[in-house]
Amino acid sequence: MNAVSLAQPQRPAGLDWTSGFLVADARGRVVGRVARSVRGGSPQTSEALPVRFSLFGWRRRLVPADTIETIDEGTRVVGLRIDRDAIRAFL
Numbered sequence: 001m002n003a004v005s006l007a008q009p010q011r012p013a014g015l016d017w018t019s020g021f022l023v024a025d026a027r028g029r030v031v032g033r034v035a036r037s038v039r040g041g042s043p044q045t046s047e048a049l050p051v052r053f054s055l056f057g058w059r060r061r062l063v064p065a066d067t068i069e070t071i072d073e074g075t076r077v078v079g080l081r082i083d084r085d086a087i088r089a090f091l
Contacts, residue, residue, distance in 0.1 A: 018078055019034050021076045031087065049068075063087055
């Protein structure tokens with residue numbers, strides 16, 4: 001398993017490289033797929049991941065970066081430490 005901790009300096013800062021990854025909540029339920037990362041106040045850090053979750057991908061949830069527990073590059077899955085019901089939906 002190629003799990004990556006966000007504290008490890010193996011990847012460039014930010015979460016741009018997770019685009020297209022599947023996102024799963026703390027219970028293992030699918031939340032959706034990463035659309036792209038949203039930059040915070042600093043250009044080196046991502047503040048949130050917009051995750052597409054509707055049939056055609058037009059609905060999105062905004063996942064705060066601090067709720068990410070693990071990122072598995074092998075399976076291309078972002079694991080969250082919160083339940084998907086706690087994530088706000090927009091558009």
